[in-house]
Amino acid sequence: MCGIVGYLGKKEAYPILINGLRRLEYRGYDSAGVALMEGDDLVVRKKEGKVKELEGMSSEETFKSIIGIGHTRWATHGAPNDANAHPHLSNSGNLALIHNGIIENYGALKEDLKHRGYSFKSDTDTEVFVNFIEDIKTSENLSLEDALRVALSKVVGAYAIAIISKENPNKLVAARKGSPLVIGLGKDEFFVASDATPIIEHTNEVIYLKDEEIAVMENGEYSIKDAKDIPQTPYIQTLEMELEAIEKSGHDHFMHKEIFEQPISIADCMRGRLNAEKGELTLGGIRNYAKALENAERIIIIACGTSWHAGLVAEYVFEDLCRIPVEVEYASEFRYRNPVIKEGDIVIAISQSGETADTLAAIELAKSKGAIVLGVVNTVGSSISRVSHEGAYLHAGPEIGVASTKAFTAQLTVLYMIALKAAFNKGTIAENRFREHLRELSLIPAKVEKALKTNDKIEEISDLFKNASNFLYLGRGYNFPVALEGALKLKEISYIHAEGYPAAEMKHGPIALIDENMPVVVIATRDSSYDKVVSNIQEVKARKGVVIAIVTEGDSLIPGMADFTIEVPATHESLMPLVSVIPLQLLSYHIAVMRGANVDQPRNLAKSVTVE
């Protein structure tokens, strides 16, 4: 949510910043801007809209600055317009600041600053923030970093910021609390960014700044200090990310690429962990707390969005395999009530980005009450991976499309492996069943590959329903969370209203909506609730609803009653979500493309929600 980027080195900063902003655009795309030192001037260019609007605006200009900061915004305070776009300048024009996060006490600070003669051109908390720093700097005659340190001790909220100043044209200062910030160390050059994607083409040596640290980069050197001004020795991490992983590689959209990558991303997720032939499953990241998991009296899963749907599937899997009661919670709800958490409870936090503010806050709450937190995270080095006691990475590679696809199937795979391992060690499943599950899991990439072959048929179906105003998705058992996920995918990117429902619950409300204009997607694969779902299809048909059924290969019954059937390969019912979600991802993708929607950057959404 908001992407920030900064550069200090020997090259021209502007193209580096623009390229970096393009890479970060998935984090927010309401407006974009840059600040550069051109001679003695601190020049700001900012514009409502996407990065390309900003580029268009400055296409006639040449910028020579070797230092600069850039921002792509997802509006929190104030409408998305030119004035509210970042960077924000201080009243004197000496400081330019970019910010990802929210300053919660900005109202009081603003009033105070107004009394001290400051004026504001925007509605943002960020403009208050930069003037607050300036006020401390001038009134106490401090260096930029010292003024920043004092300011940060007085602001409440979350931030990742970068600042440049006219007074110190070769100094780049950055700090974080709550929102992510990575520093790239190149040869005689430094980068700062919200994540590693703008950095990776320049250097793979990075430092993930910790909460309340301030980094100062100047004259080819850098230093990192904590909130008490004590120098820190940072851990320099070597990134393994390939540039190709963050490019579209011939696909029209990142979402298309990521949907079709799933046979590989699921295999990557199992690589080195699962050996079906030998009957081995190793999860190195969950070693110290493996016993605690097996002996847990209950598991609480916390997540948001698509990750929450993965958690719902995991609930069924853990309860079935491990016989441990599971509760699945929206992180945002969990943290604002007074949840009962006992020492030794296991909390599994699921997050693609590893930065979701509500999930992070829920983790802190759970930890404070003595729970053990296991993170199931995709982004290496992210905040959630660092605050969790232990965890397992997805290894799905960067996911850039805002609508999550490959992260969902990787989350299911990792959660399944965690449950399987715990169940085997605990003795709630016998060795032959354990081995059978491993074998079936190892076949999933090939089955997903086959499910992707439904693409052409789904494109045809999409064409028929692209103008529908509502969709209903029904599923039961393991496929119920898939129905929720299918509906979420459709509304996120095509803006068609869609609801996911447990198939049997349809009778308690949604059935009233069904008529000949209502497409109903029913996930009706062969499993223990198949017969019941068949009855639900009949109920929809009796009310003239249009049924698009996802069925198991070779089903001869449902094609006789549904309007459209899409076949997916058979697998164990607990693994079916990995396969049955594929046609639903494709359906939402094609409908969104046909409606002319921006698939990768749907309106109002952001990939990484770093505000609460």
Ligand code: G6P
């Ligand atoms: C946003 C994204 C979703 C994602 C959710 C949770 O809403 O658009 O795709 O599922 O955040 O994000 P996380 O990174 O924690 O999985």
